[in-house]
Amino acid sequence: METVTIKLLAERLKLSTATISKALGDSHEISEVTKKRVFDLAKELNYVPNAYASSLRKNKSKTIAVLIPEVADSFFSIALNGIEEVAIEKGYHTLIYLTHEKLEREKAILSELLYGRVDGALMSVSSETDSFEHIEDFGKKLPVVFFDRVASAPATAKITTNDFECGYLATKHLIEAGCKRIVMLSISKSLSIISERSSGFQKAVADHQLDPATCEVVNCIGEGKTVHTTLTSILQGNNRPDGIIATVERLTTDIYLVCQQLGLQIPDDVKVVCFSNQASAVILNPSLTTITQPAFEMGRAAAKALLKRLKNPYINLEEESEIIPSVLTVRSSTAGKNSTF
Amino acid sequence: METVTIKLLAERLKLSTATISKALGDSHEISEVTKKRVFDLAKELNYVPNAYASSLRKNKSKTIAVLIPEVADSFFSIALNGIEEVAIEKGYHTLIYLTHEKLEREKAILSELLYGRVDGALMSVSSETDSFEHIEDFGKKLPVVFFDRVASAPATAKITTNDFECGYLATKHLIEAGCKRIVMLSISKSLSIISERSSGFQKAVADHQLDPATCEVVNCIGEGKTVHTTLTSILQGNNRPDGIIATVERLTTDIYLVCQQLGLQIPDDVKVVCFSNQASAVILNPSLTTITQPAFEMGRAAAKALLKRLKNPYINLEEESEIIPSVLTVRSSTAGKNSTF
DNA sequence: AACATTTACTTAATCGTTTACGTAAATAAA
DNA sequence: TTTATTTACGTAAACGATTAAGTAAATGTT
Numbered sequence: 001m002e003t004v005t006i007k008l009l010a011e012r013l014k015l016s017t018a019t020i021s022k023a024l025g026d027s028h029e030i031s032e033v034t035k036k037r038v039f040d041l042a043k044e045l046n047y048v049p050n051a052y053a054s055s056l057r058k059n060k061s062k063t064i065a066v067l068i069p070e071v072a073d074s075f076f077s078i079a080l081n082g083i084e085e086v087a088i089e090k091g092y093h094t095l096i097y098l099t100h101e102k103l104e105r106e107k108a109i110l111s112e113l114l115y116g117r118v119d120g121a122l123m124s125v126s127s128e129t130d131s132f133e134h135i136e137d138f139g140k141k142l143p144v145v146f147f148d149r150v151a152s153a154p155a156t157a158k159i160t161t162n163d164f165e166c167g168y169l170a171t172k173h174l175i176e177a178g179c180k181r182i183v184m185l186s187i188s189k190s191l192s193i194i195s196e197r198s199s200g201f202q203k204a205v206a207d208h209q210l211d212p213a214t215c216e217v218v219n220c221i222g223e224g225k226t227v228h229t230t231l232t233s234i235l236q237g238n239n240r241p242d243g244i245i246a247t248v249e250r251l252t253t254d255i256y257l258v259c260q261q262l263g264l265q266i267p268d269d270v271k272v273v274c275f276s277n278q279a280s281a282v283i284l285n286p287s288l289t290t291i292t293q294p295a296f297e298m299g300r301a302a303a304k305a306l307l308k309r310l311k312n313p314y315i316n317l318e319e320e321s322e323i324i325p326s327v328l329t330v331r332s333s334t335a336g337k338n339s340t341f
Numbered sequence: 342m343e344t345v346t347i348k349l350l351a352e353r354l355k356l357s358t359a360t361i362s363k364a365l366g367d368s369h370e371i372s373e374v375t376k377k378r379v380f381d382l383a384k385e386l387n388y389v390p391n392a393y394a395s396s397l398r399k400n401k402s403k404t405i406a407v408l409i410p411e412v413a414d415s416f417f418s419i420a421l422n423g424i425e426e427v428a429i430e431k432g433y434h435t436l437i438y439l440t441h442e443k444l445e446r447e448k449a450i451l452s453e454l455l456y457g458r459v460d461g462a463l464m465s466v467s468s469e470t471d472s473f474e475h476i477e478d479f480g481k482k483l484p485v486v487f488f489d490r491v492a493s494a495p496a497t498a499k500i501t502t503n504d505f506e507c508g509y510l511a512t513k514h515l516i517e518a519g520c521k522r523i524v525m526l527s528i529s530k531s532l533s534i535i536s537e538r539s540s541g542f543q544k545a546v547a548d549h550q551l552d553p554a555t556c557e558v559v560n561c562i563g564e565g566k567t568v569h570t571t572l573t574s575i576l577q578g579n580n581r582p583d584g585i586i587a588t589v590e591r592l593t594t595d596i597y598l599v600c601q602q603l604g605l606q607i608p609d610d611v612k613v614v615c616f617s618n619q620a621s622a623v624i625l626n627p628s629l630t631t632i633t634q635p636a637f638e639m640g641r642a643a644a645k646a647l648l649k650r651l652k653n654p655y656i657n658l659e660e661e662s663e664i665i666p667s668v669l670t671v672r673s674s675t676a677g678k679n680s681t682f
Numbered sequence: 683a684a685c686a687t688t689t690a691c692t693t694a695a696t697c698g699t700t701t702a703c704g705t706a707a708a709t710a711a712a
Numbered sequence: 713t714t715t716a717t718t719t720a721c722g723t724a725a726a727c728g729a730t731t732a733a734g735t736a737a738a739t740g741t742t
Contacts, residue, residue: 003456005728016692021730031690050457052402053728056393056697063436072419077412084412084439093458095404096437098425115344116391116698117434256624280619283597285626346698357722362700372720394698397727457728 004047013037024049055116063093064306065113067123069101069149073249074277075295076124079147082299083122090307092119103128110138118142120306124149127188127221143309143317147302148293150192157305157320159298163193166291166326167200170245170273173289173328175204177271177336179243181214183234185255187221187248197247197275214239220251227251231258235270242270243334249276252288271334275326286332294324345388354378365390396457404434405647406454408464410442410490414590415618416636417465420488423640424463431648433460444469451479459483461647465490468529468562484650484658488643489634491533498646498661500639504534507632507667508541511586511614514630514669516545518612518677520584522555524575526592528562538588538616555580561592568592572599576611583611590617593629612675616667627673635665 002008006024010017015034023030023038030038041047055061066083068076080096087094095118099105106126111134113121120143123135132151138144139154147159167184174182184201186194198217205215220230231254234241246252252274256266264270266286273289274281281288305320343349347365351358356375364371364379371379382388396402407424409417421437428435436459440446447467452475454462461484464476473492479485480495488500508525515523525542527535539558546556561571572595575582587593593615597607605611607627614630615622622629646661 003728006730007728017729018693018731019691021728022691025730029690034690046452046455048453048456050397050728052393052396052457053697054730056391056397056699057728057730059697061393071412071421071425072415074413077418080412080437081439084437088438094437096421096425096435097429098422111387112389114387115389116393250620253620253624260624278621279591279594280621280625283594283601283625284621285624285628287626344698347700348698358699359701359723360721362698363721366700370720375720391698394727395700397729398698398700400727 004045005050006047009038009041009045009047012041059116060310061093061117061119062091063095063118064303064310065095065097065109065118065121065123067097067099067106067109067121069099069124069126071096071098074279075148075249075293078277078295079124079299079302082296082301083303086300086303086307092307099126101127103130107134110134114138114141119310120144122147122302122306125151125191127191130190143306145302145306145309145317145320147298148193152192155318157302157309157317157322159302159305159322159324160193161293161298161324161326163196163326164200166275166328167197167245168204169200169328170197170275170291171201171204172208173330173334174243174245174271174273175208175210177243177267177334179241179271180210181239181241182210182243182245183215183241184217184245185220185231185247185251186217187219187251189219194247197245201245214241227254228258231255232262235259235262235264240264240270244270244272246272246274246276249274249278252276252278252284256284266333267335273328273334281329282331284333286335289331289334290329291326292329293326297324345386346391347388350379350382350386350388353382400457401651402434402458402460403432404436404459405644405651406436406438406450406459406462406464408438408440408447408450408462410440410465410467412437412439415620416489416590416634419618419636420465420640420643423637423642424644427641427644427648433648440467442468444471448475451475455479455482460651461485463488463643463647466492466532468532471531484647486643486647486650486658486661488639489534493533496659498643498650498658498663500643500646500663500665501534502634502639502665502667504537504667505541505544507616507669508538508586509545510541510669511538511616511632512542512545513549514671514675515584515586515612515614516549516551518584518608518675520582520612521551522580522582523551523584523586524556524582525558525586526561526572526588526596527558528560528589528592530560535588538586542586555582568595569599572596573603576600576603576605581605581611585611585613587613587615587617590615590619593617593619593625597625607674608676614669614675622670623672625674627676630672630675631670632667633670634667638665 006017006020009020020038023035071077084094097109103126122145124147132153135151136154145157150158184198188194259266266272276290277292277295281290301322309315309317347358347361350361361379364376412418425435438450463486465488473494476492477495486498491499525539529535546553576599600607607613617631618633618636622631642663650656650658
């Protein structure tokens with residue numbers, strides 16, 4: 001199958017490649033008659049412009065990169081959905097990279113993306129990321145937009161949710177349901193969302209005169225077995241918490257399982273609220289109280305901000321920052337003693 | 342910031358661009374001394390090759406496309422994870438496209454990808470896809486590999502799971518648990534996985550002398566409200582099914598909710614088994630019997646097959662086909678009357 | 683009628699990399 | 713010593729699209 005290029009169209013129509021290119025670009029320099037001839041033949045031969053030739057020449061790739069820690073998490077997969085929707089709409093292509101929560105991967109990916117492959121990037125930093133030079137370096141050449149997990153530098157658009165308030169609200173909710181010893185499960189010491197949520201947590205603890213010594217933020221790093229072990233040790237013993245706030249979705253299953261194994265009843269023995277976008281929260285046993293982030297909207301907003309900037313290099317990305325609120329949905333996992341959810 | 346190109350390196354080192362290019366490619370034509378000089382300067386100046394220039398010249402993009410119906414489904418997000426892992430490992434980049442189960446999108450995406458942007462594609466067809474010319478056209482130019490939802494043409498690698506057996510097994514399992522009127526919920530009339538699963542279903546129904554008139558495959562197309570309405574009408578009435586097999590994960594929540602609303606107890610009134618990769622299956626109320634597909638392995642296998650082909654154009658993709666078995670995990674949602682799960 | 687402008691094209695350079703081909707010097711073979 | 717081969721580079725042409733600059737003909741202006 002012969003490759004259909006501008007050159008081929010030019011030969012067939014006895015025109016120069018310049019004319020074809022301009023005609024396809026609907027330039028005013030070309031007569032309507034010629035344009036029609038070009039369009040018709042292009043359609044007939046199924047002409048598709050070579051993306052790389054045009055990218056090379058125009059120094060624009062019409063491609064954006066999305067860097068996320070993982071995709072098997074409802075928040076990120078829904079956000080990706082929002083991103084892809086906006087990208088397609090505007091004729092952009094979406095490259096996906098998973099950092100698997102590793103700083104090294106993040107660095108490697110960003111440095112490879114520096115020249116030519118993408119016009120900009122959307123990212124949610126890894127839980128290991130505690131320095132930002134690699135992102136700043138990238139930011140000097142190409143626009144970046146953060147969503148959810150933001151970095152303090154470079155200065156750019158940050159699409160976040162009201163993490164502080166949600167941390168506060170989740171805690172307050174547990175306190176009002178009768179909890180005295182609340183633990184917030186973290187997955188990182190450096191992550192923006194975690195520090196926001198835990199600040200909200202600590203403020204709520206203070207505002208309600210709970211003992212800060214028994215209400216801590218506990219790191220629950222690792223995968224599979226590790227998480228299970230950590231949770232078991234937290235939930236064992238006399239002074240075990242009577243309230244748990246999971247800052248990420250993937251802790252949910254382990255929390256439920258460990259409680260089951262230890263014979264702890266949710267919500268009677270421990271009340272649980274998770275930051276989660278799982279559709280299945282409502283059919284869990286017991287149904288789960290969640291803080292649901294506006295994942296889809298955040299993805300869309302982030303992509304929109306980046307594409308706006310790509311269209312107009314003069315806009316200031318910082319001003320495109322947005323905070324889209326999350327929603328607390330109360331369900332059985334935090335029901336009070338006499339409550340009937 | 343000046344762009345670091347081969348030309349710049351050449352000027353600095355007083356060499357030709359050809360020498361630089363060959364040196365970077367570790368060619369035997371270049372002396373070790375020169376190579377070192379080139380490598381060192383490249384590293385110092387943080388040289389990154391322009392992907393588009395090189396793609397244009399070599400007619401290879403080191404990029405693959407992944408077309409999936411949606412990403413907010415555990416199977417696809419886990420499969421994507423497997424794909425990305427293999428891609429990164431081999432230095433490939435991954436473009437993601439969501440078809441949202443629309444044939445039109447699938448066509449549009451494939452036709453745009455025909456020239457230059459990618460070296461090949463991995464796909465799981467949309468539920469609307471009932472003709473394959475668009476995929477065949479693509480296949481004539483670039484290699485495609487199917488995973489999970491395959492098309493009958495073109496002839497190429499198909500990474501699937503044992504859908505027929507699983508359809509049979511799920512049905513048999515329900516029958517043995519005492520079900521007489523089993524309904525399999527489908528989402529498409531044309532999808533390979535659905536027809537495989539429903540053939541298995543029908544064979545099991547026949548083998549166990551159930552009445553095929555009360556054991557049907559019912560289409561459950563649409564989103565949100567539509568699914569809910571369909572399910573309600575199925576589960577209402579005297580002759581309602583006592584067993585349900587959901588062929589896709591996203592039906593799970595609605596099944597549980599509708600049962601709850603209609604006052605039907607799972608598993609006593611209706612037993613449920615879902616094709617699902619949800620981690621939360623085990624903590625649902627009641628815990629859900631699932632057929633879990635090897636999503637990660639399927640993603641990896643599909644990517645491996647494609648990349649193998651890209652490395653060696655002479656291999657026959659058909660021979661790279663693989664069937665990786667799924668696993669039936671029995672939980673409370675299919676427990677018999679006297680069973681204690 | 684003389685000159686200016688507009689229209690509708692073409693020519694040729696360019697983006698950054700790769701590579702077929704050329705070549706001069708060094709080394710090996712006869 | 714002469715000729716063949718190898719080594720280590722350089723020259724220049726691609727890849728396909730875009731675009732600045734040029735041009736001839738048509739149209740407009742005075």
